[in-house]
Amino acid sequence: MIRFYNGRVVTMAGAPRAEAAEVWTDGGKIAYVGPQKDDGIVFEREIDMRGGVLLPGFKDAHTHSAMTFLRSFADDEPLDTWLHKKVFPYEAKLTGEGVYAFSKVAVLEYLTSGITASFDMYFHNDAYTAANVEYGFRTVMCGAINDFDKRPEKLEDDFLKYNAAGELVSYILGFHAEYTTSRPVLEYVASLAKKYRAPVWTHNSETKAEVEGCIGRCGMTPTELFDSLGIYDYGGGGFHCVWLSEHDIDIFRRRGLYVVTNPSSNVKLASGLAPLCEVLRAGVGLAVGTDGPASNNALDMFREMYLAAVLPKVRNMDAAAMDASDILKAACSTGALAMGLPDCDSIAPGKRADLVLLDTQRPNMQPEHNLVKNIVYAGSKENVRLTMVNGRVLYENGEFFVGEDPEKVYAEANRLAKEITA
Amino acid sequence: MIRFYNGRVVTMAGAPRAEAAEVWTDGGKIAYVGPQKDDGIVFEREIDMRGGVLLPGFKDAHTHSAMTFLRSFADDEPLDTWLHKKVFPYEAKLTGEGVYAFSKVAVLEYLTSGITASFDMYFHNDAYTAANVEYGFRTVMCGAINDFDKRPEKLEDDFLKYNAAGELVSYILGFHAEYTTSRPVLEYVASLAKKYRAPVWTHNSETKAEVEGCIGRCGMTPTELFDSLGIYDYGGGGFHCVWLSEHDIDIFRRRGLYVVTNPSSNVKLASGLAPLCEVLRAGVGLAVGTDGPASNNALDMFREMYLAAVLPKVRNMDAAAMDASDILKAACSTGALAMGLPDCDSIAPGKRADLVLLDTQRPNMQPEHNLVKNIVYAGSKENVRLTMVNGRVLYENGEFFVGEDPEKVYAEANRLAKEITA
Numbered sequence: 001m002i003r004f005y006n007g008r009v010v011t012m013a014g015a016p017r018a019e020a021a022e023v024w025t026d027g028g029k030i031a032y033v034g035p036q037k038d039d040g041i042v043f044e045r046e047i048d049m050r051g052g053v054l055l056p057g058f059k060d061a062h063t064h065s066a067m068t069f070l071r072s073f074a075d076d077e078p079l080d081t082w083l084h085k086k087v088f089p090y091e092a093k094l095t096g097e098g099v100y101a102f103s104k105v106a107v108l109e110y111l112t113s114g115i116t117a118s119f120d121m122y123f124h125n126d127a128y129t130a131a132n133v134e135y136g137f138r139t140v141m142c143g144a145i146n147d148f149d150k151r152p153e154k155l156e157d158d159f160l161k162y163n164a165a166g167e168l169v170s171y172i173l174g175f176h177a178e179y180t181t182s183r184p185v186l187e188y189v190a191s192l193a194k195k196y197r198a199p200v201w202t203h204n205s206e207t208k209a210e211v212e213g214c215i216g217r218c219g220m221t222p223t224e225l226f227d228s229l230g231i232y233d234y235g236g237g238g239f240h241c242v243w244l245s246e247h248d249i250d251i252f253r254r255r256g257l258y259v260v261t262n263p264s265s266n267v268k269l270a271s272g273l274a275p276l277c278e279v280l281r282a283g284v285g286l287a288v289g290t291d292g293p294a295s296n297n298a299l300d301m302f303r304e305m306y307l308a309a310v311l312p313k314v315r316n317m318d319a320a321a322m323d324a325s326d327i328l329k330a331a332c333s334t335g336a337l338a339m340g341l342p343d344c345d346s347i348a349p350g351k352r353a354d355l356v357l358l359d360t361q362r363p364n365m366q367p368e369h370n371l372v373k374n375i376v377y378a379g380s381k382e383n384v385r386l387t388m389v390n391g392r393v394l395y396e397n398g399e400f401f402v403g404e405d406p407e408k409v410y411a412e413a414n415r416l417a418k419e420i421t422a
Numbered sequence: 423m424i425r426f427y428n429g430r431v432v433t434m435a436g437a438p439r440a441e442a443a444e445v446w447t448d449g450g451k452i453a454y455v456g457p458q459k460d461d462g463i464v465f466e467r468e469i470d471m472r473g474g475v476l477l478p479g480f481k482d483a484h485t486h487s488a489m490t491f492l493r494s495f496a497d498d499e500p501l502d503t504w505l506h507k508k509v510f511p512y513e514a515k516l517t518g519e520g521v522y523a524f525s526k527v528a529v530l531e532y533l534t535s536g537i538t539a540s541f542d543m544y545f546h547n548d549a550y551t552a553a554n555v556e557y558g559f560r561t562v563m564c565g566a567i568n569d570f571d572k573r574p575e576k577l578e579d580d581f582l583k584y585n586a587a588g589e590l591v592s593y594i595l596g597f598h599a600e601y602t603t604s605r606p607v608l609e610y611v612a613s614l615a616k617k618y619r620a621p622v623w624t625h626n627s628e629t630k631a632e633v634e635g636c637i638g639r640c641g642m643t644p645t646e647l648f649d650s651l652g653i654y655d656y657g658g659g660g661f662h663c664v665w666l667s668e669h670d671i672d673i674f675r676r677r678g679l680y681v682v683t684n685p686s687s688n689v690k691l692a693s694g695l696a697p698l699c700e701v702l703r704a705g706v707g708l709a710v711g712t713d714g715p716a717s718n719n720a721l722d723m724f725r726e727m728y729l730a731a732v733l734p735k736v737r738n739m740d741a742a743a744m745d746a747s748d749i750l751k752a753a754c755s756t757g758a759l760a761m762g763l764p765d766c767d768s769i770a771p772g773k774r775a776d777l778v779l780l781d782t783q784r785p786n787m788q789p790e791h792n793l794v795k796n797i798v799y800a801g802s803k804e805n806v807r808l809t810m811v812n813g814r815v816l817y818e819n820g821e822f823f824v825g826e827d828p829e830k831v832y833a834e835a836n837r838l839a840k841e842i843t844a
Contacts, residue, residue: 016489076745109785112804123640123811264728270743270801297799298786313692323498362532364720366490366832367482367839377690377719382534382556382803382820398804400819407716410788417789420811 007049057116059335062289204238429471479538484711626660
């Protein structure tokens, strides 16, 4: 058992609020949360929080981890050029070996940012899974089926295979996007949702052109189309959701769907500013993701939280438009629910020990009028003292405990990146 | 002499580009930049850059350092409430003792972000200067004269006094803003500009309401008004500059004025997105600042650089609208020129030894397709390995070398913050 003491805890049961408490973990789970007590236990390790704060780890609720291979490769170009000349051709050259190596870089980066689980949509799933399991990181894979797949049935195969792949890995039905997925494939996805009573996820209304294209093709928004096909009958949600209409948001509410916002990516690719106030006001669950590093270019939840909290203010031209508490809750807690990880949403006995310890004795967190706002508006990776996944400390004081020298990982990533983009 | 070796240098002479080189500093200056050579010198210290990159330190070209005292005190409120109920009444209670203590918190935070000089606008200037000089930090103070000042002549007194206050401190003429400064005071500022052939700075066109109010009062934009009064006859510039018209930008170009952008603050306070592409296209000098921590809430140039590079993309709905190189140049180099620190704009013999060493062996900087874009789009305080001001290492590997225990500074800041906001 590991004991965290001499600090504060934001359990995320209810609104975010820090309270003085100890947390004990036992294996992959949380065993105790509460005041100091002497149970005569001999702990495997006792961690002095030095007044810092323990939170449920951040959930990166939309990413493409292995896209680290294109980080800073094709920035500041028009979206079309970026996608068709700089992403697709090189993705075609990405092998399982590449996905394995570049996913490791991503996992290291997640850890520096206090991220304890990712919701990842990509390919070469065996290689991807291997990298995550080897490092002890938690990931939920999302189906990415589209018209380029030769065998749509792979979606069902993967769903069954990766949901039986151990406690760190799970799989959720999904497809790439409306504009890349023809009607028969969408209907097939809907049939799987029905067969397994399972949620479905996809890129949804990321750009204005995507929504207009869909309306042009079938007279409905992407959300309306998916709903009409039964794809959202058992929940799920959308990534990006920049251009949701009021009616779309109402469908999200009725179906219990989640919105994952990716503010950095939406700004950098000039997709737009998402209607997050409207989403929250409708009672729709909100989660936060980084998107892939080819578009963002960092896997940093502090950046995303900050943007998710402030961009709605400028979108609505109202400094009171969003409260930082709602965004911290989205990042730590709602993300877990969206990803099908209800045991990772809060700090309570029996929940998974997926935790981030923030150091508040740094200038950016001083003085402390309001801890939650300090975290969202001033927090940074500088404050991440420790990241624990499934009861194991994987990152602490800037060092990684993943069983491998990071410099070796970087060297391999650079070698492969050169090879692919040569 | 101190030697930096085994790394790369972005000198900022010309477009940002990394080259393998050594840098030697001697006292407060740079003594040598170039290939490894053996001059038989016995260095005081030799710093292995381990493949990292040395840049001219970031210039925080607009801030109110001591406003750390209100960090996270009044967020998520309408701009008016924030300013009139949560800022002004507490500022009135801020003493020199407070400015001294809270400026120290700010300087510590600047150092974590690789910032080597600040352009600060506030009050209790003696206390402010003391904090900076004690820590060895470089600051340029900006006059903040306005209608609440009982004695406008203090501007001239301060100008003379602080420009003779030693090599770390200088002072530039300035006033708070058009809407807080009546015509006679503006005319007095213009007379000083003329008398000393000196540049003048002010908050300029931060909000739409400010510009509309000015047009209502005098039929001109703030920039047109200042120009008509001769305030900008000897250069200077504006902070924020969110609502500059085309004609305003043309005045900036003709007068050789600088724009300092404060993107975090402008977004969080719902002021708007600044026309940075238009500014650069006109050939106007661009610098980057954090604004004060009451509005931002962090003093983090990585956040500002990222936003300055990506927000113009969404403003113009064009992913190619801004190039990261231009923003890195603005943050390291143009900021120095704007602040009247031409010796701090680049790494070359004779220039001041104000440097930041970035660690690139971190996951967020891997792989390395493009170092400059990695820094602007993926860089973070995590990468700041060392910050040197005037030849002295003030921050290294997360530790401060300012002659004082930071925990003592935080404790004092918290004590005073409670007292002021009680």
